[in-house]
Amino acid sequence: MKETLEIIGQIFLLMGSFSLLTAAIGLLRMPDVYNRVQTGTKASTLGAILSFIGLALMTYENWVEINWVGRFAVLVVFIILTNPVSSHVLMRAAYAMKIPLSKLTTVDKLREDINNKIVEEPKDE
Amino acid sequence: MKIKNIFVSFLVIMIGWMLLTWSLDMSSVLLGIGISLALSIVLCNSCTLFNEINLTPKAFAYFFWYIIVFMIELVKANIDVTRRVLSPSMPINPGIVKVETTLKSKMARLILANSITLTPGTFTIEINDDAMYIHWIDVESEDVEGATNAIVRKFEKLLEVMYG
Known part of the structure; x- marks a missing residue:
């Protein structure tokens, strides 16, 4: 039982590491800052969650002493709540600093609406 | 309250x-x-964070259903990102689109924006009244209705039950 759980946990850890590797490759390959933040956020969030699940399975002993599982659950909730917010702030700051979008970009509704005075320009505070 | x-x-x-x-x-x-x-x-004496939440069994059931939907979307997002990052031609078609939400509660909008950020290829940049501006890594439709149907609807109908 314990060995099986350990192997499953290691598979989860491997998938998590692969996800984090994808995030790193994405940071290098993507053409502009906006796409880089995108790949970084999604892949690193799932990578962290999968690693925690793997660690929880590997440290499982019995139902009385699974306090690590509870701690990992709290950590997962914190990561899901905070990771998108911090990345959103980075992206918004990049837009406020007028970092250009890549040449592949097809449409920019936010710039159109700023020019039409529907939205205020995001401020670089 | x-x-x-x-x-x-x-x-x-x-x-x-x-x-x-x-x-x-x-x-x-x-x-x-x-x-x-x-x-x-x-x-929490003066904060209004949880004021609009519905404390009914139906809302509670929808909360768990929401977590399942969200997890499936998160895994889909990662398969999508992996495919785009690792394929040699890098099939991206990015752009910033505008979507509209009918949600009124602040907390529901926060959860919606967070969920959009963690789902396939979409990323919230700015919120202004009912409009959200979303960076989309592969733009499928540039008009407001098409983008709203593709990105927002699946979460919105669940969040509407949880927050009145």
Whole structure:
């Protein structure tokens, strides 16, 4: 039982590491800052969650002493709540600093609406 | 209104305490109840974070259904990102589109924006009244209705039940 759980946990850890590797490759390959933040956020969030699940399975002993599982659950909730917010702030700051979008970009509704005075320009505070 | 606010924040802090300590000792549970009650009364007396939440069994069931939908979307997002990052031609077609939400509650909008950020190829940049501006890594439709149907609808119909 314990060995099986350990192997499953290691598979989860491997998938998590692969996800984090994808995030790193994405940071290098993507053409502009906006796409880089995108790949970084999604892949690193799932990578962290999968690693925690793997660690929880590997440290499982019995139902009385699974306090690590509870701690990992709290950590997962914190990561899901905070990771998108911090990345959103980075992206918004990049837009406020007028970092250009890549040449592949097809449409920019936010710039159109700023020019039409529907939205205020995001401020670089 | 205030009672509900304090009650929900008490539940959240208490569940966090139980998960962190993972013991059913009388002293530990009583200490947790005391600390949670004090914190929720001091911190959430004036905040309006949980005011709009619906405390019905249906809303509770939808909360779990929402978590399942969200997890499936998160895994799909990662398969999508992996495919785009690792394929040699890098099939991206980025752009910033505008979508509109019917949600009124602040908390529901926060959850919606977070969920959009963690789902396939979309990323919230700016919120202005009912409009959200979303960076989309592979733009499928540039008009407001098409983008709203593709990105927002699946979460919105669940969040509408949870937050009135």
